[in-house]
Amino acid sequence: MLRLINFVLLAAGSLMILSPLWWMFSTSLKTMAEVMSFPPTFFPESWNWSNYIRTWEAAPFTQYTINTLVITTLVVIGNVLSNSFIAYGFAKIPFRGRNVLFAIVLATMMIPGFVTLIPQYVLFAKLGWVNTYYPLIVPAFFGSAFNIFLLRQFYMTIPNELIEAAKMEGASHFYIWRKIGLPLTKPAIATVAIFSFNGAWNDFLGPLLYLNDENLYTLQIGLQVFKGQLNTQWNYLMAGSLLVLLPVIIIFFFFQKYFIQGINLQSGGK
Amino acid sequence: MAKTKSAMRRKETMYGYIFVMPWIIGFLAFTAGPLLFSLFASFTNYNITSQMDFVGTENYQGLFTEDGLFWTSLWNTLYYVLFSVPLTTIGAIFLSALLNQDVPGIRVFRTLYYLPAVLSGVGVYLLWMQLLDPGTGMINLVLGWFGIDGPNWLFDPAWTKPSLIFMKLWSVGGAMLLYLASMQGVSKTLYEAAEIDGANTFRKFFHITLPMITPVIFFDVVTSLIGGFQIFQEAYVMSSNGEGGPANSLLFYNLYMWRQAFENFNMGYAMAMSWILFIIVFILTMINLKLAPRWVHYEGGDNR
Numbered sequence: 001m002l003r004l005i006n007f008v009l010l011a012a013g014s015l016m017i018l019s020p021l022w023w024m025f026s027t028s029l030k031t032m033a034e035v036m037s038f039p040p041t042f043f044p045e046s047w048n049w050s051n052y053i054r055t056w057e058a059a060p061f062t063q064y065t066i067n068t069l070v071i072t073t074l075v076v077i078g079n080v081l082s083n084s085f086i087a088y089g090f091a092k093i094p095f096r097g098r099n100v101l102f103a104i105v106l107a108t109m110m111i112p113g114f115v116t117l118i119p120q121y122v123l124f125a126k127l128g129w130v131n132t133y134y135p136l137i138v139p140a141f142f143g144s145a146f147n148i149f150l151l152r153q154f155y156m157t158i159p160n161e162l163i164e165a166a167k168m169e170g171a172s173h174f175y176i177w178r179k180i181g182l183p184l185t186k187p188a189i190a191t192v193a194i195f196s197f198n199g200a201w202n203d204f205l206g207p208l209l210y211l212n213d214e215n216l217y218t219l220q221i222g223l224q225v226f227k228g229q230l231n232t233q234w235n236y237l238m239a240g241s242l243l244v245l246l247p248v249i250i251i252f253f254f255f256q257k258y259f260i261q262g263i264n265l266q267s268g269g270k
Numbered sequence: 271m272a273k274t275k276s277a278m279r280r281k282e283t284m285y286g287y288i289f290v291m292p293w294i295i296g297f298l299a300f301t302a303g304p305l306l307f308s309l310f311a312s313f314t315n316y317n318i319t320s321q322m323d324f325v326g327t328e329n330y331q332g333l334f335t336e337d338g339l340f341w342t343s344l345w346n347t348l349y350y351v352l353f354s355v356p357l358t359t360i361g362a363i364f365l366s367a368l369l370n371q372d373v374p375g376i377r378v379f380r381t382l383y384y385l386p387a388v389l390s391g392v393g394v395y396l397l398w399m400q401l402l403d404p405g406t407g408m409i410n411l412v413l414g415w416f417g418i419d420g421p422n423w424l425f426d427p428a429w430t431k432p433s434l435i436f437m438k439l440w441s442v443g444g445a446m447l448l449y450l451a452s453m454q455g456v457s458k459t460l461y462e463a464a465e466i467d468g469a470n471t472f473r474k475f476f477h478i479t480l481p482m483i484t485p486v487i488f489f490d491v492v493t494s495l496i497g498g499f500q501i502f503q504e505a506y507v508m509s510s511n512g513e514g515g516p517a518n519s520l521l522f523y524n525l526y527m528w529r530q531a532f533e534n535f536n537m538g539y540a541m542a543m544s545w546i547l548f549i550i551v552f553i554l555t556m557i558n559l560k561l562a563p564r565w566v567h568y569e570g571g572d573n574r
Contacts, residue, residue, distance in 0.1 A: 007373045010373060018382065020401055020440065021397075023400070038406070040407070040411050085292065086289060089288075090289075095282055110496065110552075112547060112551055114527060115304075115305065115547070118527075118531050119308045120304050122307070141292065142292050142293060173285045177289075198388060202391035209532065220393075224392050227396060238397065248389060249385070252385060
């Protein structure tokens with residue numbers, strides 16, 4: 001009986017979770033007249049796939065996609081390389097001051113982003129980096145507390161004997177990191193890569209702050225501009241939003257295993 | 271022997287610093303440096319273009335005594351945190367309790383409920399603007415089926431903040447997954463012992479599951495409190511012209527700080543704001559840490 005109630009509750013909840021996404025899809029195919037009709041309809045009267053072409057042509061979305069891909073790719077590379085390198089140092093090299101430094105890593109997670117946002121802007125402005133991609137990409141190459149923490153947890157599970165044995169053979173830490181560390185932490189690296197992809201793809205604040213030139217805009221900013229231009233043309237807006245969300249949805253369905261692993265680790269590796 | 275050992279240790283230390291050097295550089299350049307600069311600038315009239323004059327505590331005094339919008343934005347943010355944190359926490363726990371059962375299709379359900387957590391950004395905010403549209407949106411349509419005349423949501427100052435809280439509840443999947451993971455870590459023998467004593471499902475949930483997952487509840491409450499105080503993007507995209515309207519009902523703290531910094535270029539003033547926020551969040555986190563031993567249960571009874 002309880003199982004049945006549980007199933008019914010979950011099924012009802014699924015409808016609540018999925019209906020906004022259905023509404024988005026449905027609206028994106030409607031004509032403007034149908035969008036404005038009252039009461040609104042759950043299914044489009046006619047499926048206007050051409051809305052997608054019009055949306056794409058209404059703003060330089062191809063350019064925005066390329067821009068977003070460039071930034072996202074570099075951010076993912078930067079995050080994977082720097083965080084796995086740094087985390088190896090914290091997990092597998094015993095050095096003086098390590099614990100103090102790692103405590104600082106964890107402490108930085110508690111600083112609200114806005115406290116450093118304004119001075120960072122000033123710094124990048126002084127460097128002449130406003131209206132370039134540098135402020136969005138360069139910090140990714142210097143590690144982030146959450147990812148260092150996540151990867152360190154994974155490195156901790158590699159037996160020290162393995163590292164010691166490699167050192168006996170005369171391998172340097174660089175070699176061990178590349179040949180043992182990276183391959184053995186693949187699932188965690190995938191997690192970092194996916195999270196950074198999502199973060200960079202969905203980043204709104206960074207591009208909003210640093211990019212003024214329309215040719216440099218990312219998809220997130222492109223959508224925002226679009227909202228003002230077309231005002232209440234919901235069908236095009238929803239088509240655009242869906243296209244921008246699509247890569248995230250696809251990645252989610254292919255890599256959900258890693259998402260779950262990464263999140264589990266957040267709870268302390270239980 | 272001793273000599274080679276200390277030489278080796280020195281070599282390890284050198285390697286250690288090489289490996290963590292990118293983080294040290296990043297920390298100095300993007301965190302510590304900016305923090306110091308921001309603290310100093312909060313006592314100046316810095317506005318990027320003109321010179322920086324020391325003005326003492328003028329910015330702070332102005333905020334507390336003259337700036338009505340400061341209080342409005344602080345109140346809006348508190349309202350949002352006060353409702354969204356408990357609601358999303360209870361929602362996530364309830365949901366993960368449902369998803370922790372053996373039900374047909376449970377894997378599909380888990381995936382579905384997690385999906386909204388990965389969807390964020392402008393696309394989702396625009397979607398919710400359309401869903402909440404009083405005339406052409408889905409939510410009032412569905413409410414209408416039940417004879418409910420839905421409110422004007424984002425156009426009515428009384429409903430704008432609840433609107434954002436509903437949106438937040440939709441994407442509760444991230445926290446849900448945390449709870450699910452910790453619920454699955456609870457030892458089966460505890461439940462078996464309780465069953466022998468004749469405990470029903472609800473007793474088992476309230477007397478075993480809930481106490482056992484308190485460390486995760488604590489983690490989630492602290493992080494969502496910190497996150498809640500930093501709400502910005504939702505309000506920027508979903509309020510009219512990104513100004514925090516209607517009637518400043520979506521003017522959250524960070525949005526107001528943003529406007530001071532990047533629209534009015536009152537950088538010193540905005541940095542004073544950021545430090546006030548920092549202190550508020552810090553105090554609340556400390557209160558949480560202090561209260562934690564009273565209700566957070568750690569296995570082995572080590573309440574530290």
